[in-house]
Amino acid sequence: MEALAAGISQVADFITLYGTIWILIGTGLYLTWRTRAVQVRLFRHMVKVVFSSRGGARGGISSFQAFCISLAARVGVGNVFGVALALLAGGPGAIFWMWIVALVGMATAFFEAVLAQLFKVRASDGTFRGGPAYYISIGMHSKALAVIFAIITAITCGIVITSVQSNAIASTMMSSANTDPMLTAVLLFAFAAPIILGGIRSVARVTEIMAPVMALMYVAMAVVIVIMNITDFPRIIASIVQSAFSAQPLVGGLGGGILAAVINGIQRGLFSNEAGQGTAPNAAATATVSHPVSQGLIQSLGVFVDTIIVCTMTAFVILSAGPEVWGRADINPANLTTFAVAHELGDWAIVPMALMIFVLAFSSIIAAYVYSEVNIYFVTKSKIATWGVRVVSIISVVMGALISLDVVWASVDIAMAVMTIVNLVALITLAKWGVAALKDYERQRKAGIAEPVFIAATAQLPEDLTTGVWVKK
Helix, strand or coil: CHHHHHHHHHHHHHHHHHHHHHHHHHHHHHHHHHCCCHHHHCHHHHHHHHHCCCCCCCCCECHHHHHHHHHHHHCCHHHHHHHHHHHHHHCCHHHHHHHHHHHHHHHHHHHHHHHHHHCCEECCCCCEECCHHHHHHHHCCCHHHHHHHHHHHHHHHHHHHHHHHHHHHHHHHHHHHCCCHHHHHHHHHHHHHHHHHCCHHHHHHHHHHHHHHHHHHHHHHHHHHHHHCHHHHHHHHHHHHHHCCCCCCCCCCCCCCHHHHHHHHHHHHHHHHCCCCCCHHHHHCCECCCCHHHHHHHHHHHHHHHHHHHHHHHHHHHHHHCHHHHCCCCCCCCCHHHHHHHHHHCHHHHHHHHHHHHHHHHHHHHHHHHHHHHHHHHHCCCHHHHHHHHHHHHHHHHHHHHCCCHHHHHHHHHHHHHHHHHHHHHHHHCHHHHHHHHHHHHHHHHCCCCCCCCCHHHCCCCCCCCCCCCCCC
């Protein structure tokens, strides 16, 4: 089994190095150019839009709730486990490449969300459904490719990601708090079953509170450590930048080399912030908003929060702890961040860290279920299929906590690479739609309209929009 996992990892590294990296960064740069760097020009406006996005749901899911669903998936074990894994395998330089993925990925995330909103449809329960499968089918007129993407995404999110996240929870709870995996599995079932069986609205209500609170608690703990070691901040940032372009082994016992830094930074950055992966747009589409661009701005800011803030905080905590922590023989990605925090704050922090990791990863689990259900709904409107997704997701959560998932962990990067490449091709093909929506939004703002309202017939789109959602009522 270990040999199989190693073989799959080699394939994943090959795909990342010769495929995903170039397409991901290239697409981000292209979309940055098409929008005149929307992630920079409208950054302050993004923050304003987020803080005014809790209302306006009109019985559906608010823009803020949709943001929290995607934030719940982003701010999870990728920020704790993923950063630790990137540092151990790629050295400090891996963090630099995570930054690059995030900065260009903000434009990618913007386009994903705008297209998801443009091509969304109304479901039978009154909520909206959308995402890459929908904009590939409706915008690119390719139903076959859309179905393939939807099936891959449904399986990856509903089985692979849910089990990987629960496996990370069980590993962390065992190494940090000596918790039996069976107890972790029971707790996960008790929390996950009622929420997942309650459907997408149930997830929205939970993540609206859970995701921001846990993310803020984690960031607050990291900020305390940053302040305690503020004199080390310039040195650590310098080591991250220098190590990104150094072919020499990096600091102490951490891994290193340009290739290791690039591969691990890109892989873990993508796993953490999801920009371009095609999962977050499934959440973005569920929001009830007045204009697609407003949700695009919110989702773009989510990438910034996830990687530039939270992942950087994690890296600083680990690098501040020094070789006496990350050079220990018993260190692994599941416990590195926890032990680094405990080294700085004291052993009392181990239990709170384990709890935070539990909640962060759990929020990612229920968000992954949403992505799976949205894509299954695209393939078939059958209620049996919808309930099947919910049951399978719950089973995957329980099994992930109980069994070894070396092969599944290794397969995640391949599954995400396939999803990402298909989605990025769609984004490039449909870029003119996103640009048209952005121009319509900015025209209205220049005209003094505080909250632009999108009407498809007057937005100067490349083609007629046939979803029936964006019509004047």
